Amino acid sequence: MQDKKTVIIRRILLGFFLIMTVFIWYGVLAEERGGLMTVAFLDVGQGDAIFIETPSGKQILIDGGPNKKVLQELNKQMLFYDRTIDMLIESHPDLDHIGGFPAVFNAYEIDYFFSSGVGCDSAICEVLDQDILEEGISASGRRKVLTRGEIIDLGDGVYLEILFPDRDASGFENNMGSLVMKLVYGETSFLLMGDSPKEIEEYLVSLDEGQLDVDVLKIGHHGSKTSTHDYFLGMTSPDMAVISVGKDNKYKHPHKQVLDVLENFEIEIFRTDQQGTIVIQSDGKELVY
Template sequence: MKRERVRWIFITFLFCATLVIWVFVFDREAKKGVLTVAFFDVGQGDAIFIETPNGTQVLIDSGPNNKVLREIGKQMPFYDRSIDLIITSHPDMDHIGGLPSVLSRFSVENIMIPGVGADTSIYREMLSRAEEKNIEILYARRGRIYLDQENEIYLDVLFPDRATTGFEKNLASVVVKLVYGETTFLFTGDSPASIENYLISVDEDILDVDVLKLGHHGSKTSTSEQFLGYTTPTYAIISAGKDNSYGHPHSSVLALLKQFEIKYLETAKEGTIIFESIGAEPFVRRL
């Protein structure tokens, strides 16, 4: 009887192991050559997930709470418990609130942060979890990060390009551009119009993108007419909570988007917004 029980345990183990292998192989084949960028619906906040064809995974911000875990779970297979890079655009609660939970549940290789910190419990908890798990902290600085060299997919950190000690937090927001062939995304954190103007002065030739994540959740402090004129996105993404108390997105910003005939998608209305690309024009996979 005992031998029979051991035999069934062994058979069950082999079945489960085979199933995991097949799921892994199928998942990799299904994503062959495909870049995925998901703008998570996390309420009033930002959380963006990137996965390249070679399996590199990046999380930009984590929303205000652990709701981000559910969204990550929809994009990552159950057996995948690691994230290669987390970028925090700046240390406000609506951008790092979910990070302690993410760090508790996933193995993370690196965290990139701006040079500005915050005297808050959530920021201290984030740093404490990172130290406990020996995660390397990188300070954002202008330069290129290759995510998938085989497919020439990379992130260009456009800002900060200097030490930001003493900067107001939004002013210090990390701004990154994602490039895959002809496909381009620009993630701006909560950067205000003054930083947008600075980027125009130094990067006007590379600001043209397919998808623009609007700064500061569609606030009137960001997304100037001049900036839209240089970025000329096909899609604008507004990550904000439904019926939020801040009035995001602002009516003046929506009017500008209509003026430029830019399609805009709101997480508050659409839920999580997912783009896929094989290096040509990106398309919305699912709303």
């Protein structure tokens, strides 16, 4: 009988210590964040995935890369016991942007799902729709199509401003309907271009000339020559450019002319194929990377 009681006591103590460990790690993480917002451009190969964590710990994943490799990269950014992501955002339904989402749904509890509303009937979109249905996101009104002018308040003075699409994008070609978002924290800002081509860049300049100046530009379409017009760079005037791209990819991204124009503007270039996951932090005034 004494042995059985001893076993029970040991189990209770073990459970207590495990719970305390979780609380301690949570406190350590909160202290380490120390008012910092983290933006991680994940190395998912030839694709896009951007993980954002606000100073108070709210987590957003914009795109999920082409496959489940995104889980490996998320594990490096999140604590092992953290199985919830507050928000998934689909910039547009190309496979290299949403192919990893089913794996994310399988591994994490998702609160909200946002998209540009570009139509899609591919196999991966059908799987994703089923995941969203099973998670109860649509039924509870937590699935939403984003359009220009909307502000997503993430707390702590952090927000996402939707710049494009500015209309119903259901009939758009995928890249033409890609979400363009401006992430702002205090005096620092990031412009996230998805796969938007030059035509959309020029359109945004016509709408927002003088208001597109940012610190960090996530280059459109993995550095393809179909994006990143020199005039657009002049209007955004970023200090840093991030190119999410796979090593030795068959498209030969990033194209030389894009790299040349970035160098001409003396913009510091970061590439996931060369540097792996790129982490940039902001305290609301300055960037650290």
